[in-house]
Amino acid sequence: MSASGQSLEANPVVPDPFAPYSVRLPVFEGPLDLLLHLIRLDEVEITDIPIARIGEQYLEYLGLMRDLDLDVVGEYLVMAATLAWIKSRMLLPVEQTNEDGEEVDPRAELIARLLEYQRFKEVAAALGERDRLDRDVFAGRAPIAGSPAELEREVEVGLFDLVEAYRRVLEARRDIRPLPHEIETEEITIRERMLEVMGILETRNSADFEALMQEGHERRHSKSLLVATFLAILELARLSVIRVYQSLDSLGVPEGPIHLRRTAEGGDGSWVDRIADLM
Amino acid sequence: MKETERRSIAEALILASPEPIPVARLAKLLPRCTPAKARALVDELNADYVAQQRSFEIQEVAGGYQVRTHPEFASYLQQLQRTRPLRLSNAALETLAIVAYRQPVTRAEVEHVRGVDAGPVMRNLLERKLVKIAGHRDVPGRPMLYATTKRFLELLGLASLEALPTLRDLEELTPADAPPASQGSGQNDSGEAPAQLSLQDVDIAGKPN
Numbered sequence: 318m319s320a321s322g323q324s325l326e327a328n329p330v331v332p333d334p335f336a337p338y339s340v341r342l343p344v345f346e347g348p349l350d351l352l353l354h355l356i357r358l359d360e361v362e363i364t365d366i367p368i369a370r371i372g373e374q375y376l377e378y379l380g381l382m383r384d385l386d387l388d389v390v391g392e393y394l395v396m397a398a399t400l401a402w403i404k405s406r407m408l409l410p411v412e413q414t415n416e417d418g419e420e421v422d423p424r425a426e427l428i429a430r431l432l433e434y435q436r437f438k439e440v441a442a443a444l445g446e447r448d449r450l451d452r453d454v455f456a457g458r459a460p461i462a463g464s465p466a467e468l469e470r471e472v473e474v475g476l477f478d479l480v481e482a483y484r485r486v487l488e489a490r491r492d493i494r495p496l497p498h499e500i501e502t503e504e505i506t507i508r509e510r511m512l513e514v515m516g517i518l519e520t521r522n523s524a525d526f527e528a529l530m531q532e533g534h535e536r537r538h539s540k541s542l543l544v545a546t547f548l549a550i551l552e553l554a555r556l557s558v559i560r561v562y563q564s565l566d567s568l569g570v571p572e573g574p575i576h577l578r579r580t581a582e583g584g585d586g587s588w589v590d591r592i593a594d595l596m
Numbered sequence: 597m598k599e600t601e602r603r604s605i606a607e608a609l610i611l612a613s614p615e616p617i618p619v620a621r622l623a624k625l626l627p628r629c630t631p632a633k634a635r636a637l638v639d640e641l642n643a644d645y646v647a648q649q650r651s652f653e654i655q656e657v658a659g660g661y662q663v664r665t666h667p668e669f670a671s672y673l674q675q676l677q678r679t680r681p682l683r684l685s686n687a688a689l690e691t692l693a694i695v696a697y698r699q700p701v702t703r704a705e706v707e708h709v710r711g712v713d714a715g716p717v718m719r720n721l722l723e724r725k726l727v728k729i730a731g732h733r734d735v736p737g738r739p740m741l742y743a744t745t746k747r748f749l750e751l752l753g754l755a756s757l758e759a760l761p762t763l764r765d766l767e768e769l770t771p772a773d774a775p776p777a778s779q780g781s782g783q784n785d786s787g788e789a790p791a792q793l794s795l796q797d798v799d800i801a802g803k804p805n
Contacts, residue, residue, distance in 0.1 A: 346686055346687055346690060346710065346712065347710055347711040347712035348711050348712070349710065349711040350711075390712075390713075392711055392712050392713070396711065430708075430709075430711070433709060434709055434710065434711065437690055437693050437694050437697075437709055437710075438690060440693040440697065440760075440761065441686065441689035441690040441692070441693040442689070443761055444689055444692065444693055444696075444752055445684065445686075445689045447752045447753060447754075448667045448753055449681065449682070449751060449752065449753075450664075450750055450751050450752075450753065451677065451681050451682065452670065452674070452681035452682065453667040453670045454664045454665050454666070454667055454670070454753065455664065455665045455669075455670075455673045455676075456662050456663065456664050456665075456750075457610075457611045457652065457662070457663035457664070457665075458613065458614055458615060458662065458663075572679050573678055573679055
């Protein structure tokens with residue numbers, strides 16, 4: 318059927334059918350979003366959606382997604398089935414009626430969903446256009462020293478946030494690669510790094526996690542240093558000689574750099590023995 | 597106490613409050629003041645700011661007053677930030693909109709409107725404290741209910757949930773904002789799809805049959 322070919326060519330989704338590698342697909346938020354897009358392209362009314370035509374274009378689009386190795390997730394397939402079902406119902410000669418004997422449009426439910434979704438899309442766009450705090454507008458909200466808000470300006474960091482910070486460090490240091498001829502003779506032990514981290518915390522109140530990851534060691538470029546330091550920090554936290562904190566922003570959301578601090582236990586010197594016990 | 601003095605105290609309180617200060621609290625902290633009087637003081641302050649072409653104004657957000665800069669200074673102020681401004685994807689905005697209007701709402705209800713899995717987006721919104729868990733619905737499975745937070749109102753500069761554009765407002769806006777219908781215009785349109793929901797369509801949607 319020629320209509321299918323034409324509709325694809327008229328579709329700005331595929332700018333040039335002879336340049337398959339430059340195909341760019343707009344990102345859709347889901348099957349409803351894709352349907353709204355097709356309806357808009359065809360300049361038809363949502364309330365009178367031509368199921369056969371739109372359904373065909375919908376399937377073409379799914380095919381396109383597959384050709385591009387994009388995941389066609391289940392939700393898109395469910396919608397394809399729904400469209401096929403509605404189409405078959407519309408082809409039936411029998412008129413569908415409800416209990417009151419009124420004629421029922423098999424498309425009614427889909428149309429209601431499309432209209433509802435479209436409405437929320439509009440609201441979402443309106444919300445997205447509002448001036449946003451800390452992007453467009455900035456609030457004068459001076460913290461009063463000693464106020465509860467000031468005292469509770471940090472929160473203890475969980476393991477996952479720490480792993481995430483570790484990943485960031487690794488990402489930032491992607492250049493780290495052992496030279497092929499280099500033979501690693503010097504092992505960096507976790508215990509060694511534990512002692513070094515505690516040594517650093519001895520001299521100051523708190524230390525930045527990401528800076529610490531690469532500090533206090535002459536072999537800065539080694540990946541095993543990063544690994545050892547990370548494991549050392551985890552071990553120190555487990556022994557509860559340090560705690561790991563992240564600052565809260567003015568609205569109470571953890572934000573910004575992660576830092577370490579000695580606990581009371583970590584301050585009395587007994588940590589040396591506890592680390593020694595591990596050896 | 598002179599009127600100007602009281603106004604200055606109100607200004608200082610609003611400026612130095614760590615979070616938006618509710619009008620009732622403002623009135624309580626000000627000597628011999630009522631909420632209505634406090635409101636009037638804020639209006640006077642704002643009128644002053646306009647007259648003096650100041651870079652900020654007092655806005656009502658999340659149930660309180662807060663001093664906020666005008667958006668035209670954003671590019672300068674962003675340089676002060678230690679962290680990047682919060683980005684919200686379309687999926688996040690759509691989900692927020694549905695939660696905001698339908699709250700308390702289950703994840704399944706959000707998924708029904710958007711037609712896609714809401715799990716990752718909802719988790720993200722929970723992490724950013726824009727959405728919170730507001731209990732369970734008393735049906736089999738006891739699904740969690742979600743609602744928007746105070747931070748959501750602060751982020752988008754909304755005085756309260758009532759300040760959200762009503763769906764009806766949108767219906768009224770749509771025909772006015774839409775370009776005049778280009779029915780039967782020439783073939784060489786710029787390729788833009790002008791198809792917009794008309795007022796009638798929305799009305800039909802509101803009351804199906």
